[in-house]
Amino acid sequence: MDVVISKKSCRGFTLVELVAVLLILGVTSSAIMLRWAPGDQSLPAQADLLARNLRHTQAMALSRGVALTLDVQSPTTYAITDGAATIRDSAGALQDFVLDNGVTLSVSDLKFDSLGRPLSGASLMSTTRSWTLSGESSIATVLVQPLTGHVTVAP
Structure with a gap:
């Protein structure tokens, strides 16, 4: 018996979604680092x-x-x-x-x-x-x- 995997069951994140999340994290962390004064x-x-x-x-x-x-x-x-x-x-x-x-x-x-x-x-x-x-x-x-x-x- 062959198992057929449809495209709909193999959903994941697209490259665009991953890049968008990384971009948001990068902007947020750089803004925090600019305001952070050690000690x-x-x-x-x-x-x-x-x-x-x-x-x-x-x-x-x-x-x-x-x-x-x-x-x-x-x-x-x-x-x-x-x-x-x-x-x-x-x-x-x-x-x-x-x-x-x-x-x-x-x-x-x-x-x-x-x-x-x-x-x-x-x-x-x-x-x-x-x-x-x-x-x-x-x-x-x-x-x-x-x-x-x-x-x-x-x-």
Whole structure:
């Protein structure tokens, strides 16, 4: 008995379908690779991290009911302190940070009072404060608004 195999039972992918899928995968992976920064070491990523750490300092000052400072210790390091020592967050992690890949920070400390308001000396901050990060032949600016302490990043 001969077995007859019809063309309809041997269906598979056509060459055009395979090429289309590979093309879509190639375009998608190249777009992802262009946005991927290994270890988040790029200048914009470090500016975003500084902004998050400023917000974190403000939130911790508010939740703990004490004044906390984002203390710039050198052009490449900063920490969250209580005025004397680097503090730990609620998970126990020491709050000190290092900028990588030649990125430097030019600004002074910023203190938040127990209500999360940014201070300038002993009084409330009255003008917008900017923090400049430089490196990779470009600059990023982190802005802190007076009164509210709202933090934004400008490329």
